[in-house]
Amino acid sequence: DAGITQSPRHKVTETGTPVTLRCHQTENHRYMYWYRQDPGHGLRLIHYSYGVKDTDKGEVSDGYSVSRSKTEDFLLTLESATSSQTSVYFCAAGGTADSYNSPLHFGNGTRLTVT
């Protein structure tokens, strides 16, 4: 158990509504990531954080925003959900200031359905 929890585990929402997914880690990892996984596309990076209040975009960041106000929490927000954002979302964390190359550990995912 890598100490990474995601909430909610499942969510169904309507098009146009805002949605926030939460990732919480207990291992004091410096780096945190949000990925989405869709059939035929594998894991794609949405946003990542390299420290408190330090975030940057990944390859599929349009329509998403993130915030990291504490080391342990990384929030992903869909400002106005669309059906194309129906996916499985994984949070991951890894690395410390002294161990940049340590591997990622994943949360158990959030299944989001936008109707």
Place this chain on the structure above:
Amino acid sequence: RKEVEQDPGPFNVPEGATVAFNCTYSNSASQSFFWYRQDCRKEPKLLMSVYSSGNEDGRFTAQLNRASQYISLLIRDSKLSDSATYLCVVRGSYGQNFVFGPGTRLSVLP
């Protein structure tokens, strides 16, 4: 060319067989390499890191060939529980992110 490429499979092998997967990467500056396994509808889990000299963990052996820019995973004496998708992951130098391959699906058959 994609940054990390894998044969998607599926590889269907009988129990007890030896199976090998390769993964190629395009960024010659890549410094960290990993194999993850992902079960259906579950999160990816670290299987093993891959070191320059190669490394072994029980029935699993990983190799890195920097000159040809590929890494490999060998599974000996396959078990039914080895059935999963195996993801190759590469990371570049400082400041670069993890890049995931699309995965290779393995089915071990009784």
